[in-house]
Amino acid sequence: MRKPFNTSIEETILKEFKRNCKLSEPELPMNIVLESLMNGYNQGKFKLKLDVYEVEDKGK
Structure with a gap:
C-alpha cells in the first residue's frame, strides 16, 4: 500500500533534486x-x- 508523503523542503534543494x-x-x-x-x-x-554547534551571532 502506498501512502502520501508531505513535508517541507528547502526550495533550492528541491529544485536541484527535481532537476537531477x-x-x-x-x-x-x-x-x-x-x-x-x-x-x-x-x-x-x-x-x-x-555536527551541531553554536555559531556566534555577529549582530549582537
Whole structure:
C-alpha cells in the first residue's frame, strides 16, 4: 500500500533534486529516488551524521 508523503523542503534543494531526477539516465521519478534512499537508510546501508554547534551571532 502506498501512502502520501508531505513535508517541507528547502526550495533550492528541491529544485536541484527535481532537476537531477529529470537529467538522470534513465529519467527517474522523484518518488522512486526517495523510496530508494529511505529503504537504504532503513536497512542500515548508510548513516547520516550531523555536527551541531553554536555559531556566534555577529549582530549582537
